[in-house]
Amino acid sequence: MDAVTRDTFGRVGIWSLGLSGTTADATRQSEIAEAVAELEELGYGTVWLGGSPSIADAAAVLAATRRITVATGILSIWDHTAQDVAAQVAELEEETPGRFVLGLGVSHSVVTPRYTRPYTSMVEYLDALDGAPVPVPPGRRVLAALGPKMIALAAERTLGAHPYLVTAEHTARARTLMGPDALLAPELKVVLDGDLDRARAVARQTLAFYLRVPNYVGNLRRLGFEEDELAGGGADRVVDALFALGDAERAASRVREHLEAGADHVSVQVVTEGAPGGPPPRAAWRELAAALPLR
Numbered sequence: 001m002d003a004v005t006r007d008t009f010g011r012v013g014i015w016s017l018g019l020s021g022t023t024a025d026a027t028r029q030s031e032i033a034e035a036v037a038e039l040e041e042l043g044y045g046t047v048w049l050g051g052s053p054s055i056a057d058a059a060a061v062l063a064a065t066r067r068i069t070v071a072t073g074i075l076s077i078w079d080h081t082a083q084d085v086a087a088q089v090a091e092l093e094e095e096t097p098g099r100f101v102l103g104l105g106v107s108h109s110v111v112t113p114r115y116t117r118p119y120t121s122m123v124e125y126l127d128a129l130d131g132a133p134v135p136v137p138p139g140r141r142v143l144a145a146l147g148p149k150m151i152a153l154a155a156e157r158t159l160g161a162h163p164y165l166v167t168a169e170h171t172a173r174a175r176t177l178m179g180p181d182a183l184l185a186p187e188l189k190v191v192l193d194g195d196l197d198r199a200r201a202v203a204r205q206t207l208a209f210y211l212r213v214p215n216y217v218g219n220l221r222r223l224g225f226e227e228d229e230l231a232g233g234g235a236d237r238v239v240d241a242l243f244a245l246g247d248a249e250r251a252a253s254r255v256r257e258h259l260e261a262g263a264d265h266v267s268v269q270v271v272t273e274g275a276p277g278g279p280p281p282r283a284a285w286r287e288l289a290a291a292l293p294l295r
Contacts, residue, residue: 006183006264008069008098010045012255012292014285015073015187015267017050017277020057033064035280040068042289048073048162048187048267051277052107054080055088062096073162073187073267074105074144077121078114082128090134102136103162105144119149126157142185146170146219148177155182162267163187165216167241168257169223175262185265186258190244190251192270192284199245202273204233207242243271248291255292268292 021032036047046069049057053072061070075085085102092100104125106118122143129136143154145161151174154161160183161174171186178184189206193199210216211230220230220238229235239245244254255266270284 008045008101009071009183009185009265010043010069010294011259011265012044012294013046013048013069013071013185013265013267014039014044015048015050015269016280018280019047019061020049020051020053022054022056022060029060031279032060035282036061036064036068038282039285040065042285043294044285044289045069045265045294046071046101046185046267048103050269052076052079055085055092058100059088059092059095062092062099067099069099069101071101071142071162072103073164074103074107076107076112077104077125078107078112082125083132086129086132086134086136089136089140100140101159102141103144104141104158106150119153122150122153123157126153142183145174146215147222151177155179159183160185160264165189165210165242166219167223168254168261170219171258171263172261183265184263185267186263187267187269188244188251188254188258189242189269189271190254190284190288191246191272192248192251192287193245194247196245199243200236200239202271203239203243203245205273206271206276207239208233248287251288252291252293259293 019032021029047061048071050073058070106122138157139159141158142160142162143158145151145154146163151161155178162185164187166186174184191199191202217230225238229238244251258266270281272281
């Protein structure tokens with residue numbers, strides 16, 4: 001397989017729950033194909049398929065584009081066997097060489113009944129990928145990592161880490177743990193709304209779910225947030241630390257904070273009012289492209 005480098009990802013990518021559409025109807029699949037093709041033309045470096053996508057979801061996005069990197073963000077190790085994943089990745093490599101990166105994660109106990117021994121299970125999964133008939137090389141995979149042990153594992157056994165729902169301070173800590181060579185690609189949520197109160201209200205609709213997930217809550221506590229700040233949809237200090245609220249220039253500023261803290265790449269997730277995974281927010285992606293440091 002061709003080598004993947006930091007440059008492969010570009011400086012900024014788009015993370016989206018709405019771009020995994022292999023089970024959707026033909027109209028929806030066409031909408032997704034048009035959206036990802038536009039992301040490529042706008043200059044984004046990577047499309048991150050959010051939630052728990054399949055390799056088939058990635059294949060559809062690769063087929064609709066020509067050069068952009070496509071990554072799973074993340075594929076749950078509980079939903080797909082390492083043997084199947086390795087075989088599917090090998091097929092993708094034959095069809096679209098050098099463009100796919102396997103983002104792996106252990107998900108969370110509140111959404112995965114089989115969740116157990118997350119660190120050990122991830123080590124075993126990576127071992128299985130290494131031992132497959134056509135292995136998935138360490139340089140073609142990244143880990144969703146929050147805590148110190150998983151971050152260190154990402155640096156040791158993969159290209160690097162893809163932390164989700166983190167602050168620039170977490171990015172700085174992760175860079176110190178990983179050293180200078182591993183890829184660090186945090187996700188950043190953006191609400192494009194100049195009314196701060198309204199933007200925070202939209203952010204809290206999304207954040208409320210994550211503040212019921214032990215892994216995220218534990219990570220935020222490690223970052224110094226207090227118990228009462230993590231109740232409900234989160235105190236203003238929590239929301240403001242985890243989301244870029246305001247216009248596109250404010251979003252660009254927050255992206256630069258992560259880059260200056262040690263990130264190689266930032267995956268931007270546009271958060272809007274309503275249920276996640278709706279129609280791609282293409283107008284917002286265009287607005288951001290004009291302001292973000294894409295190149």
